[in-house]
Amino acid sequence: MNFVVRHIVPWIKVIVAQLLGLGCLFLAREFLTGNAIVSLLLVGVTASLAGRVLGLSVYWIPIQLLLPFALVYSNVIPAWLYLTGFVLCALVFWNSATGQVPLYLTNTKTWTAIQTLAKGAGAKSFIDLGSGSGGGVVFLARALPDLVVTGVETAPLVYLLSKLRVAVLAPANAAIRYRNIWQEDLGAYDLVYCFLSPVPMPEMYRKARKEMRPGTLFVSNSFSVPDHQPDRIIDVSDGRKTRLHVWKM
Numbered sequence: 126m127n128f129v130v131r132h133i134v135p136w137i138k139v140i141v142a143q144l145l146g147l148g149c150l151f152l153a154r155e156f157l158t159g160n161a162i163v164s165l166l167l168v169g170v171t172a173s174l175a176g177r178v179l180g181l182s183v184y185w186i187p188i189q190l191l192l193p194f195a196l197v198y199s200n201v202i203p204a205w206l207y208l209t210g211f212v213l214c215a216l217v218f219w220n221s222a223t224g225q226v227p228l229y230l231t232n233t234k235t236w237t238a239i240q241t242l243a244k245g246a247g248a249k250s251f252i253d254l255g256s257g258s259g260g261g262v263v264f265l266a267r268a269l270p271d272l273v274v275t276g277v278e279t280a281p282l283v284y285l286l287s288k289l290r291v292a293v294l295a296p297a298n299a300a301i302r303y304r305n306i307w308q309e310d311l312g313a314y315d316l317v318y319c320f321l322s323p324v325p326m327p328e329m330y331r332k333a334r335k336e337m338r339p340g341t342l343f344v345s346n347s348f349s350v351p352d353h354q355p356d357r358i359i360d361v362s363d364g365r366k367t368r369l370h371v372w373k374m
């Protein structure tokens with residue numbers, strides 16, 4: 126069921142959004158001068174807006190914009206462009222195939238809840254395992270100047286961009302490292318946060334239990350661990366009804 130919600134439902138929404146874009150093109154046909162680029166842009170922009178209304182994240186906007194062009198010009202688009210797109214996707218979604226952990230991001234309301242948790246626990250060190258675009262690292266380092274905030278990431282393009290983002294936007298208590306989450310010693314942190322997928326959670330929980338110090342906190346966004354009830358669940362009042370599973374080691 127979770128698979129359907131995560132992987133099938135978004136594509137159904139994309140199809141509905143594109144159909145709405147086509148509907149908009151049909152309604153506006155008298156005002157268009159037959160310019161194909163403008164028509165395809167109209168479909169893409171309408172589909173992007175409709176997608177947002179239907180609850181798709183901003184990451185779908187480039188796909189929604191490009192889809193009408195890719196379909197109509199599929200026979201004239203050079204092969205190298207598809208190859209470039211494939212390589213870029215691979216550099217971003219590096220860990221999707223091997224570790225079954227895709228890229229999706231924690232929202233600001235959830236980072237605020239984590240900030241409150243870290244402050245309440247008196248945490249001095251924090252790590253985001255698979256820190257994605259580095260948004261959380263920047264947020265927490267700014268909000269809690271006494272907290273040493275680390276992010277580790279191995280998707281090459283995501284790592285490079287997040288490293289740049291942290292260098293430009295974050296204070297000195299923030300750092301991003303190119304490091305596999307399985308090689309990081311979790312014993313160094315007061316609060317360990319992860320937003321991965323159901324697949325690695327049992328193994329990551331075992332690692333946390335083995336390495337983390339007594340009294341420190343292990344927090345998983347959305348994904349629990351079978352047969353290991355969290356000590357606390359924080360319900361974040363955001364659009365996607367995020368639940369933070371908190372274990373005290």
Ligand SMILES: C[S@@+](CC[C@H](N)C(=O)[O-])C[C@H]1O[C@@H](n2cnc3c(N)ncnc32)[C@H](O)[C@@H]1O
Nearest residue numbers: 220226229230231255256257279280305306320
């Ligand atoms: C769901 S995203 C979460 C991003 C960020 N933590 C957030 O909450 O906004 C998971 C991230 O973990 C990274 N990741 C997955 N497996 C990893 C591994 N073995 N080592 C380092 N990073 C990994 C992915 O590339 C992706 O950026």
